[in-house]
Amino acid sequence: MEPIFTPDQLAEIKAYSLPYYIRAAVNPFIYVGFLALMLGPLNGPFYRFAQATAAWLDARLGFLRTAPVSRVFLRALDTLWGEPGWGTALLFSLFVDLSLKLVTAPIDFYFGYILEHRYGMSTYTPLGYARDELKQLLASVFIVSALVLGLYGLARRLRRWWLVLGVPVALLMLVAAALDPYRSRAFFDQTPLEPGPLRTHLTELMARANIPFSDVLVEKTSVASNRVQAYFAGQGPTRTIVLNDVLIREFTEGEILAAVAHEAGHVNESQWPARIASSVALVAFLFVLDRLLRLSAARGWFGATRFADTRTLPLIPLLLYIVMTAAAPFSAAFSREREREADRYALRLTQDPATFRQMLVKAARLNKMDPEPPRWVVIKGLTHPPIGERIADVSTP
Ligand SMILES: [Zn+2]
Incomplete structure (x- = not known):
């Protein structure tokens, strides 16, 4: 059997992957260390700075309190x-969030732009990159603001806030999947795949798989990256097959059908265990946060003088990070098993292991996927089995 990579290609992929492994090993310490500083020695100075800024803005923008709409x-x-004071809470969290972004900005720029360009993975122009970074920054400012005001605002007013907030958000999470065809459109243009043999054969494949779908869209990600990508968005009547334009450019029709057959393998997976688990986890998370906030108020931790004190806000990302990091190996192990099952499903559907293998090999080369990542990287949270394993699995009859 032909090797997946030439020795040169493999050496290049290893060189490209190594910095990512180093980052994966170092990042947890940077993140937790930063938040520990924000709850410890830097808590007071940041809080007082937020208070002073809020007072300064209040004096300058006080007229907004009487203006018609504001x-x-x-x-x-x-x-x-x-009570008054939401301005301080908002500024405090935004200062904390922006400081972390500032601290990690050189690392993020190295990985997001320099390294990706050096290995020919990114096609971003500096302007395009800056624009998408700005979009993400604005989205994060919005999310942080909504979280602070919603979560702490509610926690201060209602005793069982964690139920009042957790249950509806958990229910919202259950239906959110139906909305995801619209999410990626904020970043890339999508156009319907033009009529032709590919569309006809995709429709036939989906009919054989007995999976309804509304459209096939081509997502123009080539303005940002040279990676190939295919995914299904939405469910039932809103389900769309999304292929990126790099995939259309690089893959043969048979390879595209093989990739879509794999995605089709995910459709009939039972989503309910994962959804119910994450809904329960969310309510449990808010409950634990509630207990921590009560303890902080009672014991005066992090300078807290009351329940849901603004100074305790960095507890949320810290707790969230710890929970996510602890849960990642388990959810990734389940995910890898589902990926293997989707590969087996695709082989049953297309009855064409040779083309499926060729599709995986091509994807591995184009996306520069390490066929054998270190074991700890896999365990820590790799959602797909190493590409070397997937290729080996489809190569053995
Ligand atoms: Zn998959």
Whole structure:
């Protein structure tokens, strides 16, 4: 059997992957260390700076409290928060969030731009890269603000806030999957795949798999990256097959059908265990946060003088990170098993192991996937089995 990579290709992929492994090993310490500083020695200075900035803004922008539209908005925030002071909370969390981004900015730029360009993976122009980074920054400012005001605002007003907030959000998470065809459109243009043999054969394949879908879209990710990608978005009537334009450019029709057959293998997976588990985990997470906030208030941890004190806000990302890191090996192990099952499903559907293998080999070369990543990287949270294993699995009859 032909090797997946030439020795040169393999050496290049190893050189490309190594910095990512180093980052995976070092990042947890940077993240947890930063948040520990924010809950410890830097907590007071950041909090006082947020207070001073809020007071300064209040003095300058006080007229907004009486202006027609902003008046209603600001009063609603006062009501939600239960008292003045939401401005300090908002600024404190944004300062913490932006400081972390500033600290990691050189690392992020190295990985997101320099390394990806050096190995020909990224096609971003500096402007395109800056624009997408800015979009992400604005999204994170919005999410942090909504989280602080919603979560702490509610926690201050309701005793069982973790149930009042957790249950509806958990239910929302259950239906959120139906919305995801719209998520990636914020970044890339999508156009329907033009009529032709590929569309006809994809439709036939989906009919044989007995999977309804609404459309096949081509996502123009080539403005950002040279990676191939295919995925299904949405469910049932909203299900769309999304192929990126790099895949259309690089893959033969048979290889595209093989990739879509793999994605089809994910459709009939039972989503409920994972969804129910994550909903329960969310409510449990909020409950634990509630207990921690009560303890902080009672014992005066992190300078807290009351329940849901603004100074305890860095506890949320810290707790979230610990839970996610602890859960990642388990969810990744389940995910790898589902990927193997989707590969087996695709082989049953297409009855063409040779083309399926060729598709995996091509994807591995184009996306520069390490066929044999270190074991700890796999265990820590790799969602797909190493590509070398997947190719070996389809190569043996
Ligand atoms: Zn998959």
